[in-house]
Amino acid sequence: MHVPGRSRERYAALLVALVVAACSARAQDTPPQPPESPTPQAPAPVVPTTPAVTAAPVVAVEPQQTNSCDVRNAGGGMGATAAARAVAVLSAGSAPVPAPQLVSPVLCVPHLPIINWYARFLNGPQVKAMTPLEKAHLAGRNLVDPFNIITILGEAGISIAANSHSVYGPGFDGWGKYSGVSFTQDMVSEFFGTFLIPSIFRQDPHYHRMPDATIKRRIFHCIDQIAWTQGDNGKGMVNYADLVGFALEDGVDDLYVPGQQTNLRASAARYGTTLGSAPIDNFITEFLPDIASHIHVRVVLVQRIINQVARTGSPGP
Numbered sequence: 001m002h003v004p005g006r007s008r009e010r011y012a013a014l015l016v017a018l019v020v021a022a023c024s025a026r027a028q029d030t031p032p033q034p035p036e037s038p039t040p041q042a043p044a045p046v047v048p049t050t051p052a053v054t055a056a057p058v059v060a061v062e063p064q065q066t067n068s069c070d071v072r073n074a075g076g077g078m079g080a081t082a083a084a085r086a087v088a089v090l091s092a093g094s095a096p097v098p099a100p101q102l103v104s105p106v107l108c109v110p111h112l113p114i115i116n117w118y119a120r121f122l123n124g125p126q127v128k129a130m131t132p133l134e135k136a137h138l139a140g141r142n143l144v145d146p147f148n149i150i151t152i153l154g155e156a157g158i159s160i161a162a163n164s165h166s167v168y169g170p171g172f173d174g175w176g177k178y179s180g181v182s183f184t185q186d187m188v189s190e191f192f193g194t195f196l197i198p199s200i201f202r203q204d205p206h207y208h209r210m211p212d213a214t215i216k217r218r219i220f221h222c223i224d225q226i227a228w229t230q231g232d233n234g235k236g237m238v239n240y241a242d243l244v245g246f247a248l249e250d251g252v253d254d255l256y257v258p259g260q261q262t263n264l265r266a267s268a269a270r271y272g273t274t275l276g277s278a279p280i281d282n283f284i285t286e287f288l289p290d291i292a293s294h295i296h297v298r299v300v301l302v303q304r305i306i307n308q309v310a311r312t313g314s315p316g317p
Contacts, residue, residue, distance in 0.1 A: 193242070193249070204229065211290070219283075246278075247271055
């Protein structure tokens, strides 16, 4: 249907009026909302003022480097402490065990020149003369050497198992006493033969090999080295460490070795036996490297085991 222009204006006005009336009626039907009261705000807390604290400057601490000497000393201390503790526990039996004591041997001193002891075993004459402190270091290293301790414990176990009626007694108690006596004998031997007497008479405590000589000359060298050895100056001298040291060691052994006869005849017999068996160690040192070079044996391990058995023998009477 066609709506004239004037009629369109009336319809538009009527539509607007209806919309306004509807909005007014909706507003009248909605109840008025009370005005929102302002929320009271809590007073701000009063923060007491404190004087400013000045932080201390942070000083950077450089970590200390661990050298090889520290590692060797710590390892030697652990081995010596464990061995001493084992002997104390086994020797105590049913009695209370004394408090453990730490053993701290000095096996390496950082400021001392580094010496390759295995190289010295093979070519000793080419190494410089040792100072008394280096001789003490060598004695301590030989004493707490792991192979030496293992050999002492193993030898004690075999001896007690073979003769349970010895003066040391059977079982673990006897094994602990035997091990303690053997270890003390080894300590006395190293003190006199490696440190004290060589330091006083300026004697080189090492055996010097002759790998390029003939077999006969090397055999004779192993035997005569008991009486005639090399000094710190490289020249020949009397072997006071063996001739005098064996007698001193036997005299000290009389103080603590159980069942050992202390008369002059028994002491002379032990001195002669020790002096007569001393070349065994020299034969081992002289010829074992030649054998090991062919069969690829760890020469230091084998020498430490055979040396301990040959040198200390049985600590019994």
